[in-house]
Amino acid sequence: MKVKEIFENVYKIEGNIYTKNLVPGVSVYGEKLLKIDDVEYRFWDPYRSKPSAAIKNGLKNFPLKRGMSILYLGIASGTTASHFSDIIENGIIYGIEISDVPLVKLKNLASQRKNIVPILADARKPNTYSHFIINKVDLVYCDVAQPDEARIFLENINKFGKENCYGMIAIKSRSIDVIKKPKEVYKEVEKYLKENGLKIIERVELDPYQKDHAIIVVKK
Amino acid sequence: MAYIFLNAFGIFAIEDGKIIKHKIFDDPEEAARIVIECKESEELNDLEKEFIKDLKEVIFTYPKKGFKFEEKDFSEIVLNFLKGKDINEFLIKFSDFYNIFKSRKEKDRIAIGLITLIEENEKIINSMFERLRNFYSIYYPEFVIKESNEKILNKILENPKREEKSLGIDFSEEEFRICKEYANLIKELIELNKKFEERLEEIIKEIAPNLYEIAGYKLAAKLIKGAGSLEKLAKMASSAIQLLGAEKALFRFLRGKGKPPKHGYIFLHPLVNQAPKKLRGKISRALASQLSKAAKIDYFSRRLEPSLKKQLEERMKEIYEGKGNI
Numbered sequence: 001m002k003v004k005e006i007f008e009n010v011y012k013i014e015g016n017i018y019t020k021n022l023v024p025g026v027s028v029y030g031e032k033l034l035k036i037d038d039v040e041y042r043f044w045d046p047y048r049s050k051p052s053a054a055i056k057n058g059l060k061n062f063p064l065k066r067g068m069s070i071l072y073l074g075i076a077s078g079t080t081a082s083h084f085s086d087i088i089e090n091g092i093i094y095g096i097e098i099s100d101v102p103l104v105k106l107k108n109l110a111s112q113r114k115n116i117v118p119i120l121a122d123a124r125k126p127n128t129y130s131h132f133i134i135n136k137v138d139l140v141y142c143d144v145a146q147p148d149e150a151r152i153f154l155e156n157i158n159k160f161g162k163e164n165c166y167g168m169i170a171i172k173s174r175s176i177d178v179i180k181k182p183k184e185v186y187k188e189v190e191k192y193l194k195e196n197g198l199k200i201i202e203r204v205e206l207d208p209y210q211k212d213h214a215i216i217v218v219k220k
Numbered sequence: 221m222a223y224i225f226l227n228a229f230g231i232f233a234i235e236d237g238k239i240i241k242h243k244i245f246d247d248p249e250e251a252a253r254i255v256i257e258c259k260e261s262e263e264l265n266d267l268e269k270e271f272i273k274d275l276k277e278v279i280f281t282y283p284k285k286g287f288k289f290e291e292k293d294f295s296e297i298v299l300n301f302l303k304g305k306d307i308n309e310f311l312i313k314f315s316d317f318y319n320i321f322k323s324r325k326e327k328d329r330i331a332i333g334l335i336t337l338i339e340e341n342e343k344i345i346n347s348m349f350e351r352l353r354n355f356y357s358i359y360y361p362e363f364v365i366k367e368s369n370e371k372i373l374n375k376i377l378e379n380p381k382r383e384e385k386s387l388g389i390d391f392s393e394e395e396f397r398i399c400k401e402y403a404n405l406i407k408e409l410i411e412l413n414k415k416f417e418e419r420l421e422e423i424i425k426e427i428a429p430n431l432y433e434i435a436g437y438k439l440a441a442k443l444i445k446g447a448g449s450l451e452k453l454a455k456m457a458s459s460a461i462q463l464l465g466a467e468k469a470l471f472r473f474l475r476g477k478g479k480p481p482k483h484g485y486i487f488l489h490p491l492v493n494q495a496p497k498k499l500r501g502k503i504s505r506a507l508a509s510q511l512s513k514a515a516k517i518d519y520f521s522r523r524l525e526p527s528l529k530k531q532l533e534e535r536m537k538e539i540y541e542g543k544g545n546i
Binding site for chain 2: 092100103107110111114115116117118119120121127128130131132133134135136178179
């Protein structure tokens with residue numbers, strides 16, 4: 001099988017996206033594991049994880065690199081975060097989640113991987129978790145599906161992001177405005193972020209993997 | 221002038237970019253407890269008192285009553301100071317304890333769990349009654365048609381034999397036994413539900429005395445569940461409370477079909493469901509506004525405010541007398 005590294009630690013094998021497994025032998029959410037030449041790869045399901053869907057739909061600027069520190073808003077049970085953890089290796093992910101039910105699952109993941117810090121907090125109130133984030137982060141990833149998601153994202157990237165840091169925001173247009181067309185919602189979010197000093201690098205829509213979703217990559 | 225800065229690793233006093241005093245937390249469990257205590261209460265606690273005792277003038281980087289507050293980040297300085305410590309490992313352990321302490325504090329989640337159990341149980345009891353009626357009507361259809369669930373249940377448990385001529389098919393002892401066993405099961409479920417409701421009532425009385433006073437424990441619990449937590453309910457506008465539980469109708473209306481809903485869960489309140497249809501919209505608005513005040517008092521102080529109910533009664537009088545157009 002032909003293995004092609006498209007981004008750091010992200011591979012394309014027969015048209016599918018994989019990441020190199022940080023904890024060989026362990027499948028996190030029932031995804032398939034693939035062993036080629038003594039390296040184990042984990043299938044990154046585009047139907048379950050938005051960045052994977054974005055890569056499949058041709059995302060060109062994927063900002064994750066080895067050793068990065070990431071602030072992840074809305075980490076949930078860690079499906080996407082497990083792949084981020086594969087990519088950043090010895091970096092660190094601060095995962096903010098408001099509900100404690102998925103956090104139980106995340107706790108197991110964190111104990112296996114040593115680069116995820118699960119935090120039970122509300123992403124709307126950065127002050128309540130500022131004592132966790134001791135160094136500024138290289139990337140803020142936001143997936144909270146709230147009407148004021150863009151504002152939450154902006155507040156966090158301003159407070160915790162380094163100079164020139166990256167941001168990725170996954171937008172569920174249906175939770176921002178049910179009535180408007182998705183494209184209009186994306187444009188409004190982009191306009192809002194631009195007005196507040198962020199550079200828009202790329203936007204990728206995630207259909208058909210995630211309906212009415214898009215990922216926007218920005219730079220501070 | 222020194223800034224007081226707190227994070228997972230310790231509490232620091234910083235002056236001119238230098239750490240002049242520090243207390244490092246060695247134990248992640250202890251650290252989590254202290255951080256929550258310091259950040260969630262604006263009163264000065266013992267540790268902070270002790271720490272700032274010999275400092276002349278201090279500015280806190282998180283809010284504290286009676287002190288200057290300035291939002292400032294000294295993470296980098298602290299990080300340099302901590303060089304050599306395994307930061308990630310400590311943070312992961314710290315977050316573990318932090319999450320545990322944090323999630324233990326919310327009692328309204330027990331109320332939400334209980335009301336969910338009760339609602340589900342009610343559904344089950346209803347459909348079990350349906351089955352029991354169906355089965356018993358094979359034997360005694362005349363009785364089933366005219367009597368209520370409770371009467372049928374009692375009859376089956378006491379004496380299931382019919383007292384008049386009937387179109388039904390004769391049952392043998394075996395069928396009577398099946399009927400009785402099933403009826404017993406229903407009775408037990410009803411008693412179980414009563415116990416749950418008693419407990420729910422106690423909890424609602426404790427965490428939301430004003431909501432309890434105005435709406436009763438069941439409606440109060442439903443509203444808390446609908447909002448997600450007592451905190452969220454307290455921060456809701458009264459119009460949102462009015463329509464909690466009517467989301468389907470609301471979105472149907474927003475899409476341009478149908479009429480706007482007047483009430484959601486609050487329809488369960490006797491003031492609304494016993495009112496003439498014409499007045500229900502007005503009454504719903506008045507009730508929701510009072511409920512929203514009640515939730516706010518409950519969340520922020522937990523003190524019982526008797527004037528709330530009085531105001532509502534006065535407003536009801538006005539509405540029924542046709543005064544006050546709003």
